[in-house]
Amino acid sequence: MNILESIPKASFSLKHNDISISDVAGNYPLTNSVGTINATRTQATWYSINLEHMLGDMYTKYDMFNLRLNGLSYQQQAAFGVAAFDRLIQFGVSGLAWENNNYNTVRKTLTNESVLGIENFTQNVTHTSIFDNSFIATFRKQRTCDITINLETLDGGVPAMNAATLFPRISWFFDIIPVEVDKTKA
Numbered sequence: 001m002n003i004l005e006s007i008p009k010a011s012f013s014l015k016h017n018d019i020s021i022s023d024v025a026g027n028y029p030l031t032n033s034v035g036t037i038n039a040t041r042t043q044a045t046w047y048s049i050n051l052e053h054m055l056g057d058m059y060t061k062y063d064m065f066n067l068r069l070n071g072l073s074y075q076q077q078a079a080f081g082v083a084a085f086d087r088l089i090q091f092g093v094s095g096l097a098w099e100n101n102n103y104n105t106v107r108k109t110l111t112n113e114s115v116l117g118i119e120n121f122t123q124n125v126t127h128t129s130i131f132d133n134s135f136i137a138t139f140r141k142q143r144t145c146d147i148t149i150n151l152e153t154l155d156g157g158v159p160a161m162n163a164a165t166l167f168p169r170i171s172w173f174f175d176i177i178p179v180e181v182d183k184t185k186a
Contacts, residue, residue, distance in 0.1 A: 010054050010176045011070075014046050014147060016169040023077070025164040035146075041167040042151040042159055045095070052143045055176060059141060062178035064099060069117045069135040070173045073128040077168035080123060086159035087121040091172070092150040096139040113150070121168070138179060 019035045020027065029039045035046040052059045069091070081087040094113040102114040114137040119129055151167060153159055159167070 008058055008178055010056070010058065011174065012054060012176070013171055013173045014044075014149065015171040016041060016044055017171065018046065019044060021169070023166065023169070025166050028166065040159075040161045040165070041169070042161070043148065045146050045148040047146050048144050049095075049147050050144050051141065051176075055141075058176075058178050062141065062180075064138055064140055064179040064181060066136050066138050066177045066179055067093075067096065067116065068133065068175045068177060069131055070175055071128065071130040072117065072119060072170055072172045074121065074126070074168040074170045076124060076126045077166065078124055080161065080165045080167050081121070082160040082162060085153055086161070087123070088154055089119055089121060089151045089159065090115045090154060090156075091117040091119075092152050092156075093137070093147065094150070095145045095147040096137075097142050097145075099138040099140055101137045115152075117172075118154075 016037060019032060019037050020030050022028075022030070025039075028037055028041065030037050033047070035044060037044045055065070058065075092113040093116045096114075098110070098112070098114050100110070102111050103109070104111045116137055117131065117135045121127075149172065151159060161167075
Protein backbone atom coordinates (compact mmCIF):
# COMPACT_ATOMS: atom_id res chain seq x y z
CA MET A 1 0.00 0.00 0.00
CA ASN A 2 1.38 3.39 -0.98
CA ILE A 3 1.07 6.15 1.55
CA LEU A 4 1.15 9.68 0.23
CA GLU A 5 2.77 11.99 2.72
CA SER A 6 2.37 15.69 2.32
CA ILE A 7 5.34 17.93 2.97
CA PRO A 8 4.42 21.16 4.73
CA LYS A 9 5.48 24.26 2.85
CA ALA A 10 4.67 27.87 2.25
CA SER A 11 4.93 29.47 -1.17
CA PHE A 12 5.44 33.11 -2.03
CA SER A 13 6.78 35.38 -4.73
CA LEU A 14 8.84 38.54 -4.85
CA LYS A 15 8.01 40.72 -7.84
CA HIS A 16 9.42 43.96 -9.12
CA ASN A 17 5.81 44.69 -10.14
CA ASP A 18 4.80 44.85 -6.47
CA ILE A 19 7.10 47.86 -6.09
CA SER A 20 6.74 49.49 -9.52
CA ILE A 21 5.39 48.69 -12.99
CA SER A 22 7.22 51.57 -14.65
CA ASP A 23 9.64 50.84 -17.49
CA VAL A 24 10.85 54.44 -17.64
CA ALA A 25 14.48 54.70 -16.51
CA GLY A 26 13.87 58.23 -15.20
CA ASN A 27 11.43 56.85 -12.61
CA TYR A 28 14.23 54.97 -10.80
CA PRO A 29 15.58 54.73 -8.17
CA LEU A 30 12.21 54.31 -6.52
CA THR A 31 11.11 53.71 -2.93
CA ASN A 32 7.59 53.22 -1.59
CA SER A 33 5.87 51.37 1.26
CA VAL A 34 6.42 47.96 -0.40
CA GLY A 35 10.13 48.32 -1.10
CA THR A 36 12.86 49.94 -3.11
CA ILE A 37 14.45 49.40 -6.52
CA ASN A 38 17.74 50.97 -7.61
CA ALA A 39 18.34 53.04 -10.77
CA THR A 40 18.98 50.04 -13.07
CA ARG A 41 16.65 47.44 -11.43
CA THR A 42 19.68 45.35 -10.45
CA GLN A 43 18.82 45.54 -6.75
CA ALA A 44 15.42 45.38 -5.08
CA THR A 45 14.36 45.16 -1.45
CA TRP A 46 10.90 44.13 -0.25
CA TYR A 47 10.11 45.54 3.20
CA SER A 48 8.62 43.84 6.25
CA ILE A 49 8.07 40.31 4.95
CA ASN A 50 6.08 38.68 7.76
CA LEU A 51 7.46 35.14 7.96
CA GLU A 52 5.46 34.32 11.08
CA HIS A 53 2.23 35.04 9.22
CA MET A 54 3.43 33.39 6.00
CA LEU A 55 4.53 30.16 7.74
CA GLY A 56 1.49 29.84 10.02
CA ASP A 57 1.75 26.80 12.33
CA MET A 58 5.15 25.89 10.88
CA TYR A 59 6.58 29.01 12.50
CA THR A 60 6.00 27.67 16.02
CA LYS A 61 6.84 24.06 15.18
CA TYR A 62 10.21 24.54 13.40
CA ASP A 63 13.34 26.63 13.94
CA MET A 64 14.99 26.21 10.54
CA PHE A 65 13.69 26.30 6.98
CA ASN A 66 14.88 25.74 3.43
CA LEU A 67 14.20 28.47 0.91
CA ARG A 68 13.90 26.99 -2.58
CA LEU A 69 13.77 29.02 -5.77
CA ASN A 70 11.20 27.30 -8.01
CA GLY A 71 11.22 29.62 -10.94
CA LEU A 72 11.29 33.12 -12.31
CA SER A 73 9.79 35.09 -15.12
CA TYR A 74 10.68 38.39 -16.73
CA GLN A 75 9.05 40.70 -19.21
CA GLN A 76 10.42 41.80 -22.56
CA GLN A 77 13.04 44.51 -22.27
CA ALA A 78 15.08 46.03 -25.10
CA ALA A 79 18.85 46.44 -24.84
CA PHE A 80 20.12 46.03 -21.29
CA GLY A 81 23.52 44.99 -20.06
CA VAL A 82 26.55 46.22 -22.00
CA ALA A 83 27.78 42.72 -22.93
CA ALA A 84 26.44 39.16 -22.74
CA PHE A 85 28.37 38.66 -19.47
CA ASP A 86 26.27 41.46 -17.95
CA ARG A 87 23.14 39.38 -18.62
CA LEU A 88 24.49 36.09 -17.19
CA ILE A 89 23.27 36.78 -13.68
CA GLN A 90 23.30 35.15 -10.25
CA PHE A 91 20.78 36.20 -7.61
CA GLY A 92 22.33 37.22 -4.29
CA VAL A 93 19.61 37.07 -1.63
CA SER A 94 20.03 38.76 1.76
CA GLY A 95 17.83 39.61 4.71
CA LEU A 96 17.28 36.09 6.07
CA ALA A 97 19.30 34.53 8.89
CA TRP A 98 21.29 32.14 6.69
CA GLU A 99 22.62 28.93 8.20
CA ASN A 100 25.98 27.81 6.76
CA ASN A 101 25.20 28.29 3.07
CA ASN A 102 26.72 31.64 2.38
CA TYR A 103 30.49 31.16 2.64
CA ASN A 104 32.58 33.58 0.63
CA THR A 105 35.81 31.88 -0.52
CA VAL A 106 37.56 35.18 -1.23
CA ARG A 107 36.81 36.70 2.19
CA LYS A 108 37.06 33.33 4.00
CA THR A 109 33.96 34.10 6.03
CA LEU A 110 30.19 33.74 6.07
CA THR A 111 28.36 36.68 4.51
CA ASN A 112 24.82 38.05 4.77
CA GLU A 113 24.08 36.92 1.20
CA SER A 114 23.31 33.52 -0.31
CA VAL A 115 23.34 32.91 -4.06
CA LEU A 116 19.97 31.38 -4.82
CA GLY A 117 19.81 31.10 -8.57
CA ILE A 118 21.28 31.92 -11.95
CA GLU A 119 19.76 33.04 -15.23
CA ASN A 120 21.08 33.87 -18.68
CA PHE A 121 18.85 36.84 -19.54
CA THR A 122 17.97 37.52 -23.18
CA GLN A 123 17.14 40.91 -24.60
CA ASN A 124 13.81 41.55 -26.35
CA VAL A 125 12.06 38.38 -25.13
CA THR A 126 9.65 37.41 -22.39
CA HIS A 127 10.90 34.35 -20.55
CA THR A 128 10.09 31.90 -17.75
CA SER A 129 12.56 29.48 -16.12
CA ILE A 130 11.57 26.59 -13.89
CA PHE A 131 14.20 25.21 -11.52
CA ASP A 132 14.48 21.79 -9.94
CA ASN A 133 15.87 21.47 -6.42
CA SER A 134 19.17 23.10 -7.40
CA PHE A 135 18.74 26.39 -5.58
CA ILE A 136 18.05 25.79 -1.89
CA ALA A 137 19.40 27.70 1.11
CA THR A 138 18.74 27.13 4.81
CA PHE A 139 17.81 29.91 7.23
CA ARG A 140 16.77 30.27 10.87
CA LYS A 141 13.32 31.59 11.64
CA GLN A 142 12.69 35.23 12.31
CA ARG A 143 9.38 37.08 12.61
CA THR A 144 9.90 39.67 9.89
CA CYS A 145 12.63 40.66 7.50
CA ASP A 146 13.46 42.86 4.55
CA ILE A 147 14.55 40.66 1.63
CA THR A 148 16.98 42.05 -0.93
CA ILE A 149 17.82 40.45 -4.27
CA ASN A 150 20.98 41.67 -6.00
CA LEU A 151 21.55 40.85 -9.66
CA GLU A 152 25.26 40.05 -9.91
CA THR A 153 27.58 38.94 -12.68
CA LEU A 154 29.14 35.53 -12.12
CA ASP A 155 32.20 37.17 -10.59
CA GLY A 156 29.97 38.87 -7.99
CA GLY A 157 30.10 42.29 -9.62
CA VAL A 158 27.37 44.69 -10.65
CA PRO A 159 26.24 44.24 -14.27
CA ALA A 160 27.49 47.04 -16.54
CA MET A 161 24.61 49.01 -18.02
CA ASN A 162 24.34 51.64 -20.74
CA ALA A 163 22.88 55.00 -19.74
CA ALA A 164 19.09 55.11 -19.24
CA THR A 165 18.63 51.32 -19.48
CA LEU A 166 16.93 48.96 -17.04
CA PHE A 167 16.96 45.24 -16.38
CA PRO A 168 13.54 43.70 -17.07
CA ARG A 169 10.93 43.49 -14.33
CA ILE A 170 11.44 40.07 -12.70
CA SER A 171 9.23 37.81 -10.58
CA TRP A 172 10.82 35.12 -8.38
CA PHE A 173 8.76 32.18 -7.04
CA PHE A 174 9.82 30.42 -3.83
CA ASP A 175 8.84 27.62 -1.46
CA ILE A 176 9.73 27.57 2.22
CA ILE A 177 10.05 24.03 3.58
CA PRO A 178 10.66 23.26 7.27
CA VAL A 179 13.87 21.47 8.27
CA GLU A 180 13.72 18.69 10.84
CA VAL A 181 16.76 18.99 13.10
CA ASP A 182 18.07 15.72 14.57
CA LYS A 183 18.68 16.81 18.16
CA THR A 184 20.09 13.41 19.13
CA LYS A 185 23.25 14.18 17.11
CA ALA A 186 23.74 17.63 18.57
